Amino acid sequence: MRDRVAQIAGRLAAVDExxxxxxxxxxxxxxxxxxxxxxxxxxxxxxxxxxxxxGIDEDDLAVLYGTFDAKRPDRxxxxxxxxxxxxRHWTASSTS
Numbered sequence: 001m002r003d004r005v006a007q008i009a010g011r012l013a014a015v016d017e018x019x020x021x022x023x024x025x026x027x028x029x030x031x032x033x034x035x036x037x038x039x040x041x042x043x044x045x046x047x048x049x050x051x052x053x054x055g056i057d058e059d060d061l062a063v064l065y066g067t068f069d070a071k072r073p074d075r076x077x078x079x080x081x082x083x084x085x086x087x088r089h090w091t092a093s094s095t096s
Contacts, residue, residue, distance in 0.1 A: 001053050001090065008046045012039065044079060048086035052094070058084065 010028035013019065023030045033039045051061060065080040 001049055001094070004090075005046060005049045005053065008042050008049065012042055012046070040079075041082065044082035045086040047079075047083045048090060051083070051087060052090055058087065061087065 006026065007028060010023065010026035011033045014023035014026070014028055014030045014032070015034070016031055020030050033042055056064075061080065061083060065076045065083075069075040
């Protein structure tokens with residue numbers, strides 16, 4: 001899981017050719033997260049992986065995302081749903 005966090009964070013950070021040497025060291029492609037949908041999905045997967053590493057469960061995630069915006073509690077509903085998709089994928093993979 002730690003390796004996946006490093007890979008995702010590396011992809012998100014290696015935004016252009018200034019990071020080429022570093023990206024090679026990390027083992028990620030440069031500029032692979034420019035597309036907004038790809039970037040958003042990687043952020044959701046990163047949230048899920050970090051939650052797993054910290055021992056956060058689905059109920060904890062619901063509380064966390066429910067407190068992000070008290071005036072609009074549904075504001076992060078799509079993000080939360082995508083995080084849960086990744087969370088379930090990784091937790092199922094780790095128990096197989």
